[in-house]
Amino acid sequence: MAETPAIRTDRLCLWYRTFQALHDISLDIEQGRITSLIGPSGCGKSTLLRCMNRIVERLPYVRITGGIEVLGHDVRAPEVELLQLRRQVGMVFQRPNPLPLSIRDNVAFTYRLQRGTQRIPRPELDEVVEAALREVLLWDAVKDRLDDSALGLSLEEQQKLCIARLLPVKPAVLLMDEPCSALDPAGTEAVEELIWKLRGAYTIVIVTHNMAQARRASESCIFMLMGRVVEHRPTDELFVAPQHPETADYIEGRYG
Amino acid sequence: MFSSTPLDARNKRIQNRVRILFGLMTVLLVLPVLLILGLLVYKGAPVISLEFLLTSPTEGMTAGGIMPALLGTIWLVSVALLVSVPVGVAAAIFLSEYARDNWVTRVINLAIINLAGVPSIVHALFGVGAFVLFFRFGTSILAASLTLGIMTLPVVIVSTREALQAVPHAFREACWAMGATRWQTIWRVVLPNAVSGILTGIILEVSRTAGETAPIMFTGAAFFLPYLPVSVYDQTMALSLHLFVISTQVPGVPEALPFGVALVLIALVLTMNATSIVFRTVLRRRRKW
Ligand SMILES: Nc1ncnc2c1ncn2[C@@H]1O[C@H](COP(=O)(O)OP(=O)(O)OP(=O)(O)O)[C@@H](O)[C@H]1O
Numbered sequence: 040m041a042e043t044p045a046i047r048t049d050r051l052c053l054w055y056r057t058f059q060a061l062h063d064i065s066l067d068i069e070q071g072r073i074t075s076l077i078g079p080s081g082c083g084k085s086t087l088l089r090c091m092n093r094i095v096e097r098l099p100y101v102r103i104t105g106g107i108e109v110l111g112h113d114v115r116a117p118e119v120e121l122l123q124l125r126r127q128v129g130m131v132f133q134r135p136n137p138l139p140l141s142i143r144d145n146v147a148f149t150y151r152l153q154r155g156t157q158r159i160p161r162p163e164l165d166e167v168v169e170a171a172l173r174e175v176l177l178w179d180a181v182k183d184r185l186d187d188s189a190l191g192l193s194l195e196e197q198q199k200l201c202i203a204r205l206l207p208v209k210p211a212v213l214l215m216d217e218p219c220s221a222l223d224p225a226g227t228e229a230v231e232e233l234i235w236k237l238r239g240a241y242t243i244v245i246v247t248h249n250m251a252q253a254r255r256a257s258e259s260c261i262f263m264l265m266g267r268v269v270e271h272r273p274t275d276e277l278f279v280a281p282q283h284p285e286t287a288d289y290i291e292g293r294y295g
Numbered sequence: 296m297f298s299s300t301p302l303d304a305r306n307k308r309i310q311n312r313v314r315i316l317f318g319l320m321t322v323l324l325v326l327p328v329l330l331i332l333g334l335l336v337y338k339g340a341p342v343i344s345l346e347f348l349l350t351s352p353t354e355g356m357t358a359g360g361i362m363p364a365l366l367g368t369i370w371l372v373s374v375a376l377l378v379s380v381p382v383g384v385a386a387a388i389f390l391s392e393y394a395r396d397n398w399v400t401r402v403i404n405l406a407i408i409n410l411a412g413v414p415s416i417v418h419a420l421f422g423v424g425a426f427v428l429f430f431r432f433g434t435s436i437l438a439a440s441l442t443l444g445i446m447t448l449p450v451v452i453v454s455t456r457e458a459l460q461a462v463p464h465a466f467r468e469a470c471w472a473m474g475a476t477r478w479q480t481i482w483r484v485v486l487p488n489a490v491s492g493i494l495t496g497i498i499l500e501v502s503r504t505a506g507e508t509a510p511i512m513f514t515g516a517a518f519f520l521p522y523l524p525v526s527v528y529d530q531t532m533a534l535s536l537h538l539f540v541i542s543t544q545v546p547g548v549p550e551a552l553p554f555g556v557a558l559v560l561i562a563l564v565l566t567m568n569a570t571s572i573v574f575r576t577v578l579r580r581r582r583k584w
């Protein structure tokens with residue numbers, strides 16, 4: 040028997056007021072792999088991503104039908120604690136958005152939330168912060184200025200920090216919505232390299248407009264068009280031999 | 296190749312004129328303030344002394360000091376603050392961070408804006424009806440401060456809300472996506488970054504309150520009292536009302552006396568404004584975006 044998928048959606052539909060943004064999305068996203076989500080602008084990539092940690096529901100006018108499971112658990116069940124879900128399913132945004140706190144406090148943020156009002160001994164916190172920063176290859180660059188503002192970092196470093204701050208609470212899934220699109224080519228390369236390195240330890244779903252990036256930095260690829268999944272296959276197959284004409288058109292740059 | 300054309304010359308002329316005109320306007324704006332201050336200092340300074348600040352008025356308020364009025368103003372403003380700050384800040388946090396945008400919140404916002412436009416004499420009448428008579432606080436510091444508090448509430452709410460909304464939305468999103476509750480987000484991220492703005496708004500508001508006369512004259516401030524207030528149920532004198540009384544109601548007041556009182560009142564207000572500026576710069580420097 041195959042492993043439980045990290046994320047499974049079952050005939051997922053989503054409406055913004057009367058506009059249906061997602062149509063019957065049924066997907067299995069495998070654990071421990073990097074899955075990229077591609078498609079023209081407005082096809083619902085961000086929307087789908089935002090369903091997975093239920094952050095889309097912050098809009099009062101959103102209606103959802105169908106099922107979403109993370110690691111085999113229905114995330115829309117009434118007993119699900121949103122906060123726990125969001126710690127398990129971390130999110131990285133398009134624009135790096137570190138909090139206006141020190142680097143240390145940014146990384147410690149989720150860890151502190153999880154521990155509530157309990158005081159965390161300094162050595163323990165230091166250890167957590169160092170581990171997370173090492174994991175994102177940022178430790179050497181910032182170890183001497185942990186108390187400086189995170190907003191003084193370069194965009195590339197900020198984005199790495201945004202990934203690092205998810206790690207102390209041991210998430211299972213990392214959702215990334217165009218994580219490199221605000222970065223310069225060197226930054227993009229560095230962050231991609233990092234994402235590639237995190238493969239295996241986390242299930243990563245990454246939205247991208249950059250075909251080369253999807254091809255280089257993912258193992259599995261989902262092509263969406265107008266709120267539907269057109270094709271979902273291993274990346275090398277999808278790019279070499281797309282099965283649908285729309286996919287072929289898109290990856291060859293004929294639209295979007 | 297890069298030499299000036301007639302059009303450049305014309306643009307430059309216009310640019311110069313605009314700059315001079317606007318500069319002049321700015322000077323016009325500052326001039327009255329300087330004149331008022333200058334006049335007050337010139338005429339009022341001679342009566343200012345430690346004794347002036349620390350003794351009661353004597354001889355039918357034509358001589359002596361202003362201590363009861365000064366203390367009274369401090370009483371009134373502090374109690375008013377105790378009322379309006381917690382309520383106003385909480386309301387602003389609710390409206391900015393929790394409330395959904397629907398017709399109820401829109402009505403509330405409209406009410407706040409209208410409340411800010413109500414003339415202070417109307418607040419005074421409301422204070423008499425509600426606090427002095429209905430709640431039976433009598434004419435007292437409590438009734439007067441509640442009136443002042445209600446009067447300043449809308450401004451506290453509006454300035455607090457503006458300070459909260461100046462904190463970029465992306466920070467909140469980041470927090471929520473990490474599993475923080477709304478309150479954790481507010482407490483750990485929004486408030487620390489909004490606090491300088493909130494304090495500035497509050498202090499500016501306080502300084503305005505200190506000068507108000509109408510809302511307190513029917514609700515708790517007295518023309519003259521031979522004793523100092525000891526609790527919020529006492530009446531009190533107040534600087535603003537004292538100034539009004541000695542300039543218009545009492546015969547035989549030496550000319551310098553009202554100017555002295557006015558100078559003290561202005562100094563009080565300016566001190567508070569200065570505090571607010573210091574607060575703002577200190578907290579801004581700590582701000583990290
Ligand atoms: N908050 C919203 N309210 C109403 N409609 C929305 C909202 N957010 C997105 N939509 C609509 O839903 C559709 C899908 O949007 P979504 O942001 O998921 O697209 P996307 O694939 O991420 O696009 P992009 O590549 O430009 O980021 C779009 O047509 C968009 O107009």
Ligand SMILES: [Mg+2]
Pocket residue numbers: 084085086216
């Ligand atoms: Mg998007």
